[in-house]
Amino acid sequence: MKTSKTPLSMVMAALLSVSTAVCATEPLVSTEEPSVNEPSAENPNDDLQIKPDKDTAAPKAANSDATPSENEQDSEALPDRKFAAFPVPITDDALGVGLGVNAMYIHDREEGATNPSTSMFYGQYTDSDSGMAIVGHEHVFAHDAWRAGFYAGHFSLNLKYTGRIGAKLPKAAQYASYSNFVYGEVRKQIVDDLYFGVQGLWSGGDASLNEKTDPEIKKAFENAMSGSNHAVGFLMTYDSRDNMMGATQAQC
Numbered sequence: 699m700k701t702s703k704t705p706l707s708m709v710m711a712a713l714l715s716v717s718t719a720v721c722a723t724e725p726l727v728s729t730e731e732p733s734v735n736e737p738s739a740e741n742p743n744d745d746l747q748i749k750p751d752k753d754t755a756a757p758k759a760a761n762s763d764a765t766p767s768e769n770e771q772d773s774e775a776l777p778d779r780k781f782a783a784f785p786v787p788i789t790d791d792a793l794g795v796g797l798g799v800n801a802m803y804i805h806d807r808e809e810g811a812t813n814p815s816t817s818m819f820y821g822q823y824t825d826s827d828s829g830m831a832i833v834g835h836e837h838v839f840a841h842d843a844w845r846a847g848f849y850a851g852h853f854s855l856n857l858k859y860t861g862r863i864g865a866k867l868p869k870a871a872q873y874a875s876y877s878n879f880v881y882g883e884v885r886k887q888i889v890d891d892l893y894f895g896v897q898g899l900w901s902g903g904d905a906s907l908n909e910k911t912d913p914e915i916k917k918a919f920e921n922a923m924s925g926s927n928h929a930v931g932f933l934m935t936y937d938s939r940d941n942m943m944g945a946t947q948a949q950c
Contacts, residue, residue: 794828858872
């Protein structure tokens with residue numbers, strides 16, 4: 699059996715682009731000719747002197763009070779975005795062709811904190827009528843001394859079962875799988891960059907064989923492909939990134 703990640707029946711495509719239009723206006727320049735002072739009889743050796751007309755002034759650049767560095771900062775400044783989303787094309791042998799969307803929201807940082815809390819969503823849908831949706835949240839609090847995460851998802855898949863190693867079916871069997879999962883974790887910083895905590899996972903689902911076959915075979919297949927499991931364990935992570943959202947050094 700080939701397993702794969704799953705889709706969503708409604709595909710959200712939300713890409714927000716912010717564009718800024720800047721208009722430049724050319725300064726007006728006087729077309730009057732400047733006055734010329736001829737050499738006087740008293741000072742015949744004086745050179746010709748050209749004096750600008752009083753009404754003619756050198757054009758001033760826009761925002762002349764700003765320093766060059768300030769102008770550069772204004773031109774390079776990017777809009778502050780808290781939300782981002784982008785499409786994910788899907789081509790999968792088991793699920794077919796479709797489209798997904800991945801979205802993330804960045805929460806306001808706590809005063810004095812470097813890393814923000816984040817929330818995410820992922821969903822996809824393919825032409826095999828298979829879909830999935832996952833939501834999650836990573837919370838940073840106490841100035842990064844504590845970190846917590848929570849994820850939950852639902853899968854609705856239409857798949858093909860081709861058998862197992864050494865017992866391949868002559869024809870792939872069509873079946874549907876419906877499953878859910880919940881995952882959570884809490885970590886505490888014990889020394890610089892080192893976190894220790896606990897994590898837990900629950901998952902479960904049911905399967906339905908979409909083939910006309912012997913009822914006993916159908917029941918055995920669905921029992922084998924259905925069920926639930928859970929686990930709890932310890933978790934230790936190392937994270938020395940200088941910034942979670944845009945690290946320039948270190949590793950995790």
